[in-house]
Amino acid sequence: MGASLQEVPSTRTADDEQHVSGWTEHRRTVAEILSAITEPETYALSRNLYLIVGLLWGLAVTSAAWLLSSSQQGFGATPRGVWRMLAHRPSSLAMLLVPVAFTVFLGALGYLKHRRDRYIAALLQELGASVQRLATANEELRELDRLKEEFTSNITHELKTPLVTIKGYTELLLGGDLGTLGETQQRSLKVIAKNGARLIELIDQILLFRQQGAVPLPRQLRPFPLRDLLAEVEVNFRPQIEGKHLDFRVDMPTPMITVVADRSRIERVFANLISNAIKFTPDEGSITIRATVPHDGRVGVSVEDNGCGIPKDAQQYIFDRYRQADGSVRRRFGGTGLGLAIVKRILHAHGVDITVESAVGKGSIFRFELPVLKSSRGR
Ligand SMILES: Nc1ncnc2c1ncn2[C@@H]1O[C@H](COP(=O)(O)OP(=O)(O)OP(=O)(O)O)[C@@H](O)[C@H]1O
Ligand SMILES: [Mg+2]
Incomplete structure (x- = not known):
């Protein structure tokens, strides 16, 4: 009969485990007291x-025991009786060991408590120092952030002034x-004008973001037809849409949806989302702006494209300022990474x-x- 070397399955229950760990704990306490x-x-x-405290307790216990045995042995339950008992039975002096x-024992407990208190005090002190260091670092970072914002604001203003003149x-x-200009000069100038306009737009984005970052965003709420706003935005993007042969659609179930919002800011929201959709969708792709039937005082809107799409991990941070899904130096698409941060803030x-x-590889849908x-309900 060949005995096989098999691992013996553990028969320990959770109760056993608890018992073992409790036992280890007791052993550790005893070892600590002994040390x-x-x-x-x-x-x-x-x-x-x-x-x-230990000495007084011990003396009290010993005295009580002496009085008791002195009374039991007929010497009387008095100090005098105890004295006589000790004279007759010196073995009773062993009670002094108590x-x-x-x-x-109590001295050892006192020492352990003292040592633990010291340890906790040191920990608290270390914690306090760490909190202090963190607070200082935080303060420095805030100051750096303020300086950076100030610098960005100044530099963008400085850049914009000559650009407006060039424009x-x-x-x-x-x-x-x-x-009169020849055709070649006109074509070259158009390229200059287009790139100048792009630069001004980028600078405006940075300035807009700065204002919004510093103070609560002022809003001028008023009603306006959503369709009109979308038509205006579409006109601005027509050249780019046609340049890339994109299929651009606006899909609204109800023609008259009256939005109550800050019109120019919402125009910025659509402009940023549509400019992204155009930028990240290849030629002949499609872009659709969809609105739902208004419900409960809100209308759902989406900007959809079938472009390059955004990796899952990047979806969490693309709404943060200066963040792009592809932030590498070799990235294919330009931009500052502020567009979506502005959209979110607005x-x-x-x-x-x-x-x-x-x-x-499939595309993106931005919903808000x-x-x-x-009164603007679906009909
Ligand atoms: N429709 C989209 N398809 C694919 N990726 C997108 C799309 N929209 C945004 N992204 C990703 O999110 C990033 C952040 O977008 P955001 O608009 O904030 O910045 P940007 O377009 O890079 O620069 P800016 O808008 O300031 O010119 C983009 O760089 C891109 O990686
Ligand atoms: Mg953008």
């Missing part, structure tokens, strides 16, 4: 009042106010949130809601 007993510091009376034992002169040249100022649903006039 405290051998510690000279335990017997430093000035720092360990538990010694006196105060010694009490003193040593003005480019328009004058293109309009023929400064003489929508928050209107009491609504924005979410994204996206799959790499807008407040509507109560």
